[in-house]
Amino acid sequence: EYLRPQMVRKEWTNLNGLWDYAIRPAEEKALEVFDGKILVPFAIESALSGVGKEVGETQAVWYRRTFDLPSLTENRRLLLHFGAVDWHATVWVNSTQVGEHRGGYDPFTLDITGALGDSGQEIVIRVWDPTDAGYQARGKQLREPNGIWYTAVTGIWQTVWLEAVPNSSIDGLKIEPDVDQEKLCLKVQGRNAKEGDTIEAIALEDGKTVASVTGVVGSELELTIDQPRLWSPDSPFLYDLHVSLLRDGQMVDRVESYFGMRKISVAKDDRGV
Template sequence: MKMSTLNEETHPTPQFTRGEWINLNGEWDFAFDDDNQGEKENWFAKHSFDKKIQVPFTYETKASGIGEEKFHPYIWYRRSFEVPDHVQDQRTILHFNASDYITKVWVDGVFVGQHQGGYTRFSFDVSDVLQETEQHELVVKVEDSDSCAQPRGKQRWIAENFGCWYVQTTGIWQTVWLEFVNRAHLESVKITPDVDTSSVAIEYLIEGVDANRGLTLKTDIQFKGQPVKSFIQNVDSSSSEIKIKMTSDVEEWKLKLWHPHHPNLYDVTFTLYEGEKELDQVYSYFGMRKVSIENGKVLLNNSPIYQKLILDQGYWPDTHLTPPSEEALIEDIDRTLEMGFNGARKHQKIEDPCYLYWCDKKGLLVWSEVAATYEFSDEAIDNFTTEWMEIVRQNYNHPSIITWTPFNESWGVKQIFNQKKQQRFTESIYYLTKAIDDMRPVIVNDGWEHTISDILTLHDYEELGSALYKRYEDKEKIVTNSVPHNKDKYAFAKGYEYKGQPIIISEYGGIAFDEGRGWGYGHQVTTEEEFFKRYHEITQAIKDLDYVSGYCYTQITDVQQEINGLLTEDRKPKVDLKKVREVNK
C-alpha cells in the first residue's frame, strides 16, 4: 500500500485534491453470491472469499483476472488497509469514484452505509468504527439487476449482446481510495465564472463547523504560478458564497478565458484555519468561460462556435467501461483533437474524473450525458432523477462541459411524443438542472421528439450526402414537424414548437468496414476510398446547411459488436486520420 502525493500519481478527483491519500486499487478477495446468502451468513465478518479480483476492473473484464460475462446479481469484495501513524488523529474518509449499482460497505465488521447509483461518486466517514488494530478490514457487497428502471446506459439487460447494447458492468469500476481530514474540513466547492463581469462566484460547504471556533477560509487564485487574487472569509456557518473580481490593475493579468484554442485554467487553493492553525487545504482550478445562445447560435465567450463533435462511448476491449489507465484517456482525447474534432459527446456514460480533467487542460468540449433507463415508472423516475442531480452537482465545475444531455432518443420515455406524463417528467429534469446550473444549455431528448430544450438536436444516419442535404434544405419543414426527419421521428413532441434554438446534427455517419462481423449504419464499405467518399459527402452536406451549428460523428472507436469506429476497439486507426482532419476543416 502506497501513500500517494500529487507529484507521484494523479489524484482520483483532480479538481478537488488534498496532498495525501491512499489508493486502494489492486488485488482484493472476491466472491459471487448468486443466492444472496452473504448478509444472512455474515460474510462481512471474517468470511473466506474464494476468488481474487483486480479492482477497479469488474469481474466481466479480462483485466479483473476473472473475465466471466455471465450476470451475477450479488458480489462481494474484501481487502485490508492501514491508517498511517501520522494521521491517526484525523477523520478517515473512504471514497468510491463509481460502483454499479447498490453498494453496501462494512469496516471492521461494522456497517457504515450504502449508496445507490452506478455513475456517481460517494464517500463514508469510517473513523468511528475503526478498531484498535493495525490492519483494518474493508468488505463491500454490490447488488446489481437487469431492471430497465435502473439507469444502465449501454449495459445489456438480457443474456447476450444485441444492437448497440454491450456486456453489463457490475460492481466497483472506478478507483477506491482513502483520505484523511480534520473534523472541520472543506466538503465541496461550487465555482461559477462570470465572463461578462470578469468575476467568479465560489460557494463552499464546510463539514464540522462550530460557530465558536473562529474559522477562516483563505482563497488563493493563481495563473501559471503567478498570484492573481487572495481572499479571506470568516466562517460562521457551514456554507457561504464569495464573489471575486478576477481582473487586476497590472496589465498582464487581464482576464484569461478558457477556449479550445487556449484552455486557460486558474489554479485555486482553499486553506481552512482555526486561528493560526491550518485545518485543511484543498487544491482546485477553474476556467473563465461563458456558454450562451443568441440568434440560433451557440456562443462561447460571446462568439459563435461551430461544434465538431465525435460520439465517444468510453469502452476498451479488456476493461470495458473502466479506462485501462490515465494514459488511455489522454490518448483518446489526443486522437479526437488530432482528427480535427473540437469536442466529444460522451455517450450514455459518466467518465472517470481524470477524463474531464484532461479535457479541461487540453480544451476539448464535452457534452455530458447520463445512462438511460428503458422504462417509464415511478421507480425509474426516482432512480434517474436522484442520479442525474448528483452528476450535475459533481461535475459542475469543469469548464470543458458545455452542455447537459439527460435524455437520448426517447429511451425511458417511449411515449414522449404524445404522453403528457412523460413530457412533464422531461420538463422537470430540465428545470431541476437549470436550478442547479443556469449557465449551460440543456438538451432534452437528444435526437428527436424534443419537449423543452435549449438546442434542437437531430439524429440521421443517411448514407448519401445529396439525400441528407435535400432532407434538411427546407428548415421550416423540419422545425414545424411538417415532415419527420428520421423515418417516423419528428423534431418536437406534440404540443411543443420551435423557438429559434440552435440546430445541431448530433448523430450521423456510423460508417463501418466490411469485416465479416458486427454492424454499422447503412451499407458497409470495403475500401478507404469508399469510406472517405461517403464520409466527405455526408459531412459536407451538413456544413452546407447554413442554419446548422455543428455535428457529432458516430463514433471514435468500435465497441464490441458495433464496428463503426474511426479507430478499432484497441485504438488502431482504420483510416488515414489526416484525411479525417481535412474533412473536419
C-alpha cells in the same frame, strides 16, 4: 492519477489492485471463504478484472482487502471514497457496517473513522446488481447482450481510495467564472465548521497571486480577476486556486483547485438565425 483534481489534498491512498472476490447467492448476508482474486477497478465481467464471469440477478459479488492505517491523529478522520459501484453496495470495515449506496454511476464517500482498529484494517463490500431485471438506471446493459446492447457491468468499476482529513474540513467547492464582470464566484462547503471559522481563497496565474478574498464558510465569495486570460479550446489557460479553512487565524484545512475564465452562450448570428 488523483481522483478529484478540483479539490486536491496531499494525503491519500489508492486502493486499486488485487482484492479477494466471491460470487454467492444474493440472500447470503455474510461470507468467510472467497473464490479468488479480482483486479479492482475493473468490472467482474471484464477480461481486465482477471475473472471474466457473469453475475445473475439472484447473485451478489463480494470483495475483500486489507490496508494499513495511515497516520491519523486524534483530530482527523479517514474517508473511504468510491468512484462508482454498480449497483447496491454495502460496506463493512472490520466487521462494522459503515454504510450502503444505491446507484451505479455516481461517487460516494463513507467516514470509516469509528470502525478502525489498532491494526489489520479490513474492508468487505457486497454488491447486488439486477441489471435488466430491475428498475434502476442501467444504460444499454443486458444480461444477454445482443445488437446494440452491452455486456452487464457489476460491482466496483471506478477507483477506490482513502483520504485523511481534519475533523473540521472543506467538503466541497462551487466555482463559477463571470467573464463579463471579471470575477470568480466561489462558495465553499465546510464540514464541522465552528462559528468564527473563515475561508481564505487565493487565485494564482503562473504561480503569482492575482486575487484573494476572505469570508465566512458557506457564504458567496468573489475574487476580482483584472483583465483575465480567457480559456478557449485553442488556448486552454487555467488559473490555480488555493482554498484554506482558518480558525483563529490558523489553517485547519487546505485544498488546491483550478478554474478557467470562460463564457458559453447561445445567440443569433448576423443573419438573425
